[in-house]
Amino acid sequence: MSRKRTLFVRRLSEILQLAESEVVDRLCLDRRTGVRVNQLSPLGVDAVHRAIADLGLTLDPLGWCPDGYLLRGDKRVLSRSEVFGGGHAYIQNISSLVPALALEPAPAGSIIDLCAAPGGxxxxxxxxxxxxARLWANDGIRPRLDKLREVTQQFHVRLAETTCHPAQYADKFIAERFDRVLLDAQCSGEGLVDLxxxxxxxxxxxxxxxxxxxxQRKMLVAACRLLRPGGILVYSTCTFGPEENEAPLSYLLRHHPVEVCPIEVDIDGFAPGTWRPGLRHWRTETFHPALAGARRILPGPAFEGFFVCKLRKLPD
Incomplete structure (x- = not known):
């Protein structure tokens, strides 16, 4: 085992409170494919289900996500079909379904996705x-905007605005204030690692x-400034490091008027032991106690590693 791999596994063992051998096992899995049946499909949901069944594929419902499923069958059959190509079903790991559910977006509200590409x-x-809703999609990396536009058009999404502002400075470019802000931040992607x-x-x-x-600290501050008092901010990453998760959130909680809210998404009822609370301590650093309400998703047979925290903005 290389020195870098040894260090990586040892760190994750400490963060996730798992034996090093279990960390390795969890990062060497062929995970089941997640599918979201698109309620915006012009075919209608029932017709989408029939079309998937006609491909010889089966969808096992998640329960905690109304339109979310695990696929039984070869995902290449679905990805090469008109069901996917026509924007009727989206293929994604089920961990990435949690942020939008945690956001609890409401019809007629104003919503911005700050790091939106590729668009899922x-x-x-x-x-x-x-x-x-007045849905605004932003991404600070210009080459990714083409993919964002392609995906949102393919999946029948109606956007109010599409912009290319660096998320850490978005509040300087965007005057509007929003009811909901999703910050699925750029990160080191440790949750996607296949050892x-x-x-x-x-x-x-x-x-x-x-x-x-x-x-990410700068991004969170900008995201908070884009939020109306009483509005909801969901911060998510596909990484494990407390430096990218609890640390920037702890800074935000100590310097800005926000509070942590419960995440009402029952993935633990579906896969017991999948959630872990946010860390209170990491090495020499102590984090804001409210971060026990954040949630870390452990990698497993269906889930990629993920981190999610839901916040509400308080009056200034």
């Missing part, structure tokens, strides 16, 4: 409100994790 979570938000691949940790270093943490 934006499309999920649109489906949850039936395209009946069976020789290049899995090619770009990973502890310093890279720390550097992302400083960027």
């Amino acid at each position: 979570k934006t499309a999920h938000i649109a489906a949850l409100v039936g395209n009946d 069976r691949e020789s290049s899995a940790l090619r770009y990973w270093t502890e310093q890279r994790v720390i550097d992302y943490g400083w960027l």
Whole structure:
């Protein structure tokens, strides 16, 4: 085992409170494919289900996500079909269904997805409100905007605005204030690592994790400033490091008028032991006590590693 891999596994063992051997096992899995049946499909949901069944595929309902399923069958059959190509069903890991559900978007509300590309979570938000909201999609990386536009058009999403502002400065460019803000932040992507691949940790270093943490702190402050008092901010990453999760959130809680809210998404009833609370301590750092209400999703047979925290903005 290389020195980098040893360090990575040891860190995750400490963060996730799992034995090192279990960390390795959880990051060497062929995970089941998640599918979201698109309620915005012009075919109608029942017809989408019939079309998927006609492909010889089966959908097992998640229970905690009304339109979410696990696929039984070859996902390539679905991805090459008109069901996917026509925007009737979206293929995504089921961990990434949690942020939009936690956001609890409401029809007729104003919503911004600050790091929206490639567009899966934006499309999920649109489906949850039936395209009946002022939905703004932003991404700070210009080449990703083409993919964002392609995905939202493919999946029948109606957007009010599409912009390319760096998320950490978005409040300086956007005058509007929103009822809901999703910040699915750029991160080091530790939750996506497959240790069976020789290049899995090619770009990973502890310093890279720390550097992302400083960027995410700025993003969170900007996201908070875009929120109306009483509005909801959901922060999510597909990574494990407390430097990218609890640390920037702890800063926000200590310096801005926000509180942590419960995440009413019952994935633990579906897969017991999948949730872990946010950390209170990491090495020499102590985090805001409210972060026990944040949620870390452990990687497993269906879930990729993920982190989600829901916040409400208090009066200034």
